[in-house]
Amino acid sequence: MEKDRNFSEWFDKVLLEAEVLDDRYTVKGFTVYRGWGYRIVRTVAHMLEEKLEETGHEPMLFPVVIPEDAFGKEAEHIKGFESEVFWITKGGDTELPRKLLLRPTSETAIYPLFKYWIRSHADLPLRMHQTCTVYRYETKATRPLFRAREFLWNEAHTAHATFEEAEQQVREGEEIYDQVFKRLGLSYLILKRPDFDKFHGAIYSIAFDAWNPDGKINQIGTVHHLGDNFSKAFELTYEDESGNQAFAYTTCYGFGMGRVLAAIVAQHGDDHGLILPPEIAPTQVVIVPIPLSGFEEKLRDYCAEVLKVLKEAGLRVFLDDGEKMRPGEKFYHWEMFGVPVRVEVGRIEVEERSVTLVRRDTLERSRVSFDVAIAHVQKLFSEILESLRRRSSRVLEESIKEAKDLEDLKKGLEERRIVRVDWCGEEACALEMKEEIGGEIRGYRYDVEEKPMGRCIICGGTATIVYASRTY
Amino acid sequence: MEKDRNFSEWFDKVLLEAEVLDDRYTVKGFTVYRGWGYRIVRTVAHMLEEKLEETGHEPMLFPVVIPEDAFGKEAEHIKGFESEVFWITKGGDTELPRKLLLRPTSETAIYPLFKYWIRSHADLPLRMHQTCTVYRYETKATRPLFRAREFLWNEAHTAHATFEEAEQQVREGEEIYDQVFKRLGLSYLILKRPDFDKFHGAIYSIAFDAWNPDGKINQIGTVHHLGDNFSKAFELTYEDESGNQAFAYTTCYGFGMGRVLAAIVAQHGDDHGLILPPEIAPTQVVIVPIPLSGFEEKLRDYCAEVLKVLKEAGLRVFLDDGEKMRPGEKFYHWEMFGVPVRVEVGRIEVEERSVTLVRRDTLERSRVSFDVAIAHVQKLFSEILESLRRRSSRVLEESIKEAKDLEDLKKGLEERRIVRVDWCGEEACALEMKEEIGGEIRGYRYDVEEKPMGRCIICGGTATIVYASRTY
Numbered sequence A, B: 001m002e003k004d005r006n007f008s009e010w011f012d013k014v015l016l017e018a019e020v021l022d023d024r025y026t027v028k029g030f031t032v033y034r035g036w037g038y039r040i041v042r043t044v045a046h047m048l049e050e051k052l053e054e055t056g057h058e059p060m061l062f063p064v065v066i067p068e069d070a071f072g073k074e075a076e077h078i079k080g081f082e083s084e085v086f087w088i089t090k091g092g093d094t095e096l097p098r099k100l101l102l103r104p105t106s107e108t109a110i111y112p113l114f115k116y117w118i119r120s121h122a123d124l125p126l127r128m129h130q131t132c133t134v135y136r137y138e139t140k141a142t143r144p145l146f147r148a149r150e151f152l153w154n155e156a157h158t159a160h161a162t163f164e165e166a167e168q169q170v171r172e173g174e175e176i177y178d179q180v181f182k183r184l185g186l187s188y189l190i191l192k193r194p195d196f197d198k199f200h201g202a203i204y205s206i207a208f209d210a211w212n213p214d215g216k217i218n219q220i221g222t223v224h225h226l227g228d229n230f231s232k233a234f235e236l237t238y239e240d241e242s243g244n245q246a247f248a249y250t251t252c253y254g255f256g257m258g259r260v261l262a263a264i265v266a267q268h269g270d271d272h273g274l275i276l277p278p279e280i281a282p283t284q285v286v287i288v289p290i291p292l293s294g295f296e297e298k299l300r301d302y303c304a305e306v307l308k309v310l311k312e313a314g315l316r317v318f319l320d321d322g323e324k325m326r327p328g329e330k331f332y333h334w335e336m337f338g339v340p341v342r343v344e345v346g347r348i349e350v351e352e353r354s355v356t357l358v359r360r361d362t363l364e365r366s367r368v369s370f371d372v373a374i375a376h377v378q379k380l381f382s383e384i385l386e387s388l389r390r391r392s393s394r395v396l397e398e399s400i401k402e403a404k405d406l407e408d409l410k411k412g413l414e415e416r417r418i419v420r421v422d423w424c425g426e427e428a429c430a431l432e433m434k435e436e437i438g439g440e441i442r443g444y445r446y447d448v449e450e451k452p453m454g455r456c457i458i459c460g461g462t463a464t465i466v467y468a469s470r471t472y
Helices: A007-017 A035-054 A075-084 A107-117 A163-183 A229-234 A257-268 A296-312 A327-336 A347-352 A370-399 A406-414 A427-437 B007-017 B035-054 B075-084 B107-117 B163-183 B229-234 B257-268 B296-312 B327-336 B347-352 B370-399 B406-414 B427-437
Strands: A065-067 A086-091 A094-102 A126-135 A150-160 A188-192 A204-210 A216-225 A237-239 A245-247 A249-256 A285-289 A317-319 A341-345 A354-359 A365-369 A400-402 A418-423 A440-445 A464-471 B065-067 B086-091 B094-102 B126-135 B150-160 B188-192 B204-210 B216-225 B237-239 B245-247 B249-256 B285-289 B317-319 B341-345 B354-359 B365-369 B400-402 B418-423 B440-445 B464-471
Touching: A007 A257, A035 A126, A035 A150, A035 A163, A035 A257, A075 A229, A107 A126, A107 A150, A107 A229, A107 A249, A150 A163, A150 A257, A163 A188, A163 A204, A163 A216, A163 A249, A204 A257, A204 A440, A216 A257, A229 A249, A249 A257, A257 A370, A285 A296, A285 A327, A296 A317, A296 A341, A296 A347, A296 A370, A327 A341, A341 A347, A341 A370, A347 A354, A347 A365, A354 A370, A365 A370, A370 A400, A406 A418, A406 A427, A406 A464, A418 A427, A427 A440, B007 B257, B035 B126, B035 B150, B035 B163, B035 B257, B075 B229, B107 B126, B107 B150, B107 B229, B107 B249, B150 B163, B150 B257, B163 B188, B163 B204, B163 B216, B163 B249, B204 B257, B204 B440, B216 B257, B229 B249, B249 B257, B257 B370, B285 B296, B285 B327, B296 B317, B296 B341, B296 B347, B296 B370, B327 B341, B341 B347, B341 B370, B347 B354, B347 B365, B354 B370, B365 B370, B370 B400, B406 B418, B406 B427, B406 B464, B418 B427, B418 B440, B427 B440
Parallel strands: A216 A464, A285 A317, A285 A341, A400 A418, B216 B464, B285 B317, B285 B341, B400 B418
Antiparallel strands: A065 A094, A086 A094, A086 B086, A126 A150, A150 A249, A188 A204, A188 A440, A204 A216, A216 A249, A237 A245, A341 A354, A354 A365, A418 A464, A440 A464, B065 B094, B086 B094, B126 B150, B150 B249, B188 B204, B188 B440, B204 B216, B216 B249, B237 B245, B341 B354, B354 B365, B418 B464, B440 B464
16 A cells, blocks of 8 residues: 555545544544544543643533524634534524534633632632543535544633733744654644634634655644633633733643654654654554464563563563464564564564564564563664654755745646745735635745845735645 | 521532532533532542442543444433434534434443453453543433533443343442442442333333432432343343353443432531531641731640641641631531531640640530540541441431321321332322322332332232332
8 A cells, every 4th residue: 555656545444443533423524533543542632631731720620512692702703603503593492592513622611710710819820621522613615634523623822911912922832842743753844824814713823734755744732822802702812910900811722642653653654654754653562472382371471571561561462372363463463553662472572582673663573582572672763763753844944945936836836735825915825826726725834034035925915934835 | 597497598508618519511411520519529429439449440531522333222221322422414614424422321322342352251250440520411401410411420321141140230339439428427228119100121120219408319429230231232242151142141230430429418417518528638637826916926836736747647637727717617617518527726725735626517526635636536536437427327218208198108208208108019000199199200229129108009909119209
């Protein structure tokens, strides 16, 4: 199954065969997380939650329903989302007196409660997060993980005394996401979205745009400065140090668990299936015995010993001593699931008291003494993550192309590249580009300052460098 | 605030002040888990998930929506639930072509996928679980945690080759729940529900009925044998060893996270607030310095040392060195939150290199040398759990009363007791009891065989002992 030839088909096949998702649920845009996939996202969620809680975000859980009146309070917000929410209109046979919608994001659920919790400057900053599912009635074509009507994410919401403190929080949010994504070996651009594409109700939005083999950008996380837009709509005030009532400043950020999982599958996987960074692999090491007639007992005992020692070292190990598959089939099976290290044990290994280690990313083999097996596995773990990270980062670098004019830009997008281009900042020029080329302007680098190459490729005005791509 | 005088008021106040929940969300029956409460249920969920996964249940996540047609397949099931589901009828401005409902439980979401995953006897048993929220449009009065329209639970679903294997699974489910509940120090009766009160679509239902201070039973978990009822409705068949198609047998069980949290609050709490079993306390030990003028630096250093040592021992410790509250206020504050052990450190402790330990359940104090502090805290943890468990179990025993006739039964329920009574098993007699007394028959002991005391108190027929109570 060739990943590069037909990414879309490869992706669907890997999701199904590696038991990541099952997309045969009969409601469009809703999908089932299976055991292997769910364990991966759960571990990613824990990594993120730990970071968020270390930095003062309290874990909470808000209701999935938002009443119509609260949802309508912030004008830009409702304008942006109203065409894509699911409405609950009935309970049993009864029409509900007040329509409820399934949260597409939780600002309008959360602020009415923040209002109770924030009285004075001493209650600020207030930071919370929740891992939950959100709902968007997508009218575009849905794709498992990339574009769904139900998706799993973590959202954080914070309130602060000043605009600057909120801005500092945006930077902290961005850093937290960056750290987690790096531990997953992912590569992406951190972009400040152009004004016309920011979060509905935000002052500005930062996004993590991960590369995807099909050239369509995969937005895996966003961080938003909301200024006092929502505070004013929800009358979120506090008593400042001089005793006056002042509006709070708020931020929010969202980490798309499904999109991140998609990026892990898409950036790291190969023709054999998943390749998982060891930290998030449900099984990190699989032991496969190579049976030899007359040698069964010795092999069994030695495998049990290897299993015990690796387990005691805190590794997630599975001994695949089943009889349904031959060893070669087991190799293929666990390669599909992306298990980082395979331990092969046969007659030679038993006699030498050694193990043969095969790393999933390169399929390189090495035979080492059992005494140093743990240290060697740990070393392979670091090398695998480092090598996944390097490879992903190289693909991103190589996929970026500069465009001097519209023709160049168009060609770049056709080649599935991410294209750097000069743009004046006017929505009219962006629209013209979009119509001509079928891709979109994603935004400016947030973490790096860049000088324009020339002038806006549409109107010739003073420009800034932006990145354009096709998108989900 | 007296728990015994007005349980309901006490309960609401503790939930709010200990930051367990905030019930001011403006949609009836929907409530907000705050940081302290959410951390507790999250830990309880992990305890359960670990047990379930050790025994072969794969973690998964199914969609929250179920299409109308799938929901209607099992006749008893839909009859039981249809009056209490929320209906999604619109996406944006569009009427949905096929109505969706919010899952009240997930059998009808899960079986269509089980059908893909189960082909032959080798695919059985199949076991999965998910921690998620479910939705019921309750028309009765709602109460936070006890009776909500959105509630957090864990549901497990399993499929087996034979009725007996499914029955064995019911026992395993029951044991898993029992073990987790015991680790939480809870007391309850394990009852087999009378036929008219079983899960809609089940062969029989087992329930964990926890005592509550107001005499209303709190059902914290249920385990159901579904026979082949759902398999037939969903055509869930497998190829058996002789090559024939046979229907699978299924079970399901639900662990109510909110109800369990309610039981922890209600059974263990006292007039000072929560009392938490140490294993699930978000903070297990709080250190409160007792300042003395001129002694600040020594105190600070010693507190930092105590904090470090306790943390390194793996305890969840918080040093409350804030200046907003005096030490006495801090004591009250952390008692409300139910932190199991308070460490007081003042001049004497610094000079002696000792710590004063106060256990939350009895408020007993002891001063011990710093060298043995960890061992002593661990000992207090065991003692606290053991004493909570004993106390809860005694309350349950003392609340059970025997009734020889209807008058007796009525009196028992008025006294908020759980009443043992002889009943013939006929629904007519149960209905007559319910009308006369306002409580209900909860069922027969599942884990203990009991002989009837006499004959049915209504019709005088041959009887079995059942338990009756008021209920949420």
